Amino acid sequence: MSAEPKHNREAYRFLLVGVICLPGIFFVLFFTLFQSTITYIHYLGGIVVSAAAIGLLASVINGYTDPLWQRAENFALRQTSSRIGWIIFSVSLPMSAMLVSVTMFAWISYCLIELGLVACFAPGPDHPTYVSLVQTYAWHLVDLIPESNVKETLGMPRPPIKFRGWVAGIPILVFRLLIVIILFAGIRNSWVKFKSAAEW
Numbered sequence: 001m002s003a004e005p006k007h008n009r010e011a012y013r014f015l016l017v018g019v020i021c022l023p024g025i026f027f028v029l030f031f032t033l034f035q036s037t038i039t040y041i042h043y044l045g046g047i048v049v050s051a052a053a054i055g056l057l058a059s060v061i062n063g064y065t066d067p068l069w070q071r072a073e074n075f076a077l078r079q080t081s082s083r084i085g086w087i088i089f090s091v092s093l094p095m096s097a098m099l100v101s102v103t104m105f106a107w108i109s110y111c112l113i114e115l116g117l118v119a120c121f122a123p124g125p126d127h128p129t130y131v132s133l134v135q136t137y138a139w140h141l142v143d144l145i146p147e148s149n150v151k152e153t154l155g156m157p158r159p160p161i162k163f164r165g166w167v168a169g170i171p172i173l174v175f176r177l178l179i180v181i182i183l184f185a186g187i188r189n190s191w192v193k194f195k196s197a198a199e200w
Helices: 006-041 043-061 067-079 082-114 130-143 166-198
Strands: 119-121 162-164
Touching: 006 043, 006 082, 006 130, 043 082, 043 166, 082 130, 082 166, 130 166, 162 166
Parallel strands: none
Antiparallel strands: 119 162
16 A cells, blocks of 8 residues: 655645644634733723734635735645645634634623623632633633533533623623624635635
């Protein structure tokens, strides 16, 4: 049996890095930026970070039509087969957008709490932290998976923080709607990429 071609091995390694590492990189990057801004500057300084997050979300929802994504896609296609490049862009970028949304909406809720516009109940600390808010939105993200036991598996059967009042519910509602939009945009973009990859 012949050995697997080196190009294929490199392509699959690129696929592994793209699908698994890229969402994690985006999450750690934006989480660190928001957390550092809250800790060392001022929580309202997160507006700058959120602007970058919104730009990323808009690009993913719009189908990565920005020149930056086009260059990244061309690089992925050069390094891999067209189908593997398609998988990277149809799976990793929507996942990245969802995780970035977690960090951004956690910051929004943090600002609302600091401004005194939202009341909440945190079983642990007296005052919710940005980390606990990230965990709360991560819980809501997982909660969108139907018939899933992931929350229990991760030891979070309930959200770490419970909000009170309709004002507090608005960011959560918008967040859940945005995740659905990202999901459907990812499916739509995946179909477009799949048809393009099939023509190669």
